[in-house]
Amino acid sequence: MVSILVSLLAGLGLFFAGLQILTAHLKRLSGRRLRALVARYTRSPLMGVLWGGAFIAVTQSGAATMFIIVSMLRSGMMSVAQAMPMIVGVNVVGALIVLILVVDVKLAVLCVIGLAGLLYKADGRGTAASVVGALFGVAMLFFGLDLMNGSVAPLAGEPWFADLLSWTRGSYLLGFLIGCALSFVVQSSIAVMAVVLAFELSGIFGLAESVMIVYGTNAGSSLLTLLLSANLRGQARQIAMFQTFYNLAGAALLVPLFYVELWFEVPLMLALIQAITADMGGQIAAAFILFNLIPGAVLMPLLGPATRLLQRIWPDTEVEIASRPKYLHEHAADDPETGMDLVALEQARLVRYLSGMFDALRDDRPPAAFGAIREAFGILAATVRETIDDLASGHRMTDHSYERLNALLTFQHALDSAADTVSGIATERSALAATEVGQRFAASVIEGLDSIVMMLGDVLREHDADDRDLLSAMTGDEGKGIKSVRAAYLAEEATLAPDERLRLLALANHAERLIWLLGDMGRSEPATVEP
Template structure:
């Protein structure tokens, strides 16, 4: 196998391992991670610990950021509490660099082999998931070995050495090369491990390797710009906070490097004083390039939030009712959060049902905004069932939420059919009564208040006193339908709300 082939193979195995570790740990820790975050929201020190742990396990600050974006959207954590976790997860992901410096090549093959056999033989979900995470870890370590084996012979290749020396010829070029490497690989951890591999093989000296590492944090910003498209402003600010950390990290560490070139002993002097191998020294550099910016930013979290709110303020105008606000593609990797977000989006869909007189000739089809949003929710549900491994409880909840979507569509159809018989000047009468009742259902569903839901169920009974009094008292608001038909249209619309409130109550009871 040629050195270049070995290097590419190592990179491929490394990223495959990262993917396996991340995916399987999300399955293992999804509900536990949510519970830990809930318990940490009142303690800054606990949030720092959660960030360190999440970064070390997920090995991707971008993945942790978007998990938190989803959790903020579902109301599990505030944006201010999530910020500290995002900052410190960058420090946690440096753990892999230290693991890679250990001499554990003798057991890597055993880990990969045993995990692969376990995945092939075991059928239960939990053991398979654990085996998948172990296989991912083994592939990461084996990939690093192959990268080292491929990089060592390249030291003798004049062309490769010439290209590499040109890329790190001066501090600015080396820093920019680090940004480019992380952008191409879409992973600052992967880029750093590649730099450490080259340095350990003698291809790069300590100083240019440090500059490459300083630049890697900024390389992932482009990917997040793409992934953050469509987020509302409060969620977008969390992604921009991670981008801000990367910018501050790169600028701060590059500035410290330039100061050190003027004779002030800083990061370079410290790692040289360790008298360890260059891979250990660069692992420490990677740690410091994230630890120092995190320590600098933490006391001023309020300042950063205020700055981001000025740059990306909440929109004062009403949001586009046809555009999803909560269901994010990134949430599909976390079924529990995805189901929470889907529930919130369904309530938003219900609140967007228009209750107003419809002119003659209109009303054959749902309101375009309602139809677009309902289709987006349906697509999200299909993707969730196809892409995620759901346990029995999650599968039952997803089935219930899809039933809720169906009932909301029936409610919209019933309300639309009723509104087609209203006079345009009948405002303040039957349409307002139905609109108020719909608002009560939305409020009860949003608060998940069992008492409010019970009240709505009682008011919307088919033969309930409230329903009969309201429908009999507003027959004059109709233009073309006789009183009997009008009563029936109104009662059908209210009956769908009754069924919907009962379903929401049942879903809440089963989900608790």
């Protein structure tokens, strides 16, 4: 008995460990090029369904597929309307995974684990290492499923266990609730299906009970999605709610049909499943596939109204709107010179976001304002860095073009460091907010730094020599920017306690570092074009 439970636990652990390894490596593979390719070929709903199906077929992971979809939404490459058909494809094709549970793939899976394990390097960062790591994760996932399937069969033969479950016979609603609960707790409908399949093959459940457990399993996964998405907002929330509604709509449609078939002896789903195959395992797989296929067929014509309704109920957040590229697009890296012009324009926007961070730190702004603009900066900056990487790896360039691209990359590194420094300033400002001296010093630093950031913005926008000279004077080693910070610190520090003085000094050091970074960005300004 102990060995049965240990095997079941080991199978579950291998399943989730494989899922984690798979997801981690797929994140490395889902770069801008892949996302741009998907965005380009999801213009029609049918192509969106096919791409969603392709992702889930390759990854065997709804979580990994959802990560790719959400990352494309956040980078502005794809709209929610394009993502909806992909969700349909994920559900429909993802249901086919259950067919593997009724086929003996243990030998093939062990071969894949052996080969991938020999090639796998946990610290590998290249594309090949990520592919091998993802393959290793898939193999572990299916090995865990096979182990669970094999361990449940002996458990089902235990007299006490059979007696425990025998009272569920004929209680179809209870079977639905069991499926919901198992899927909610285990957090994987495929893992639950492995258990249900073993029970049905052992004769504990009949076809009708098993079908209702299958329905409950899918509904339970939607309830879990609903719970996990409670704190999501904007487009991520729209996608999560569509996924939730997808399975709940299937349950709302198929559960009443189930009872109509039983009570009135009308041949519907059970008759269709039995007509498809007489194999017990195949019937469970067919029920799972049909549950995911039928809602997709019903919802496909309604994707447009559904998208508009979801956007009305959970509108795009300010962060999502602000983090979308204004100039970069899916073809931005096709032509190096044009792509670099567009990168420079987005970097000018990021400089304005630095100013927005200081605006969010002023006393009259709500505490969450800084976090929102900082998050938008980070998302847009990641898109800019990916485009620079694409430009560097996808084209042969002249020496002049490489120099300009290097200047853009250097400028981006400085921008990222500047944003991190502003975050440090925000932390120290919050700690100093309890004292009047700290508030006064932080306010003066914020106003002075914001004026320098706005001057850098003028330089990037106007390319005026006088503005550049003024920025250089404000940010030099003995410029008035650094002098003003030091003077303000010396004026206040004598009146503070030692710990408060250290906070004040830390804020002053952050300010001086930011002034130096802004001056460096002004001196190394890449050539830009007017928006």
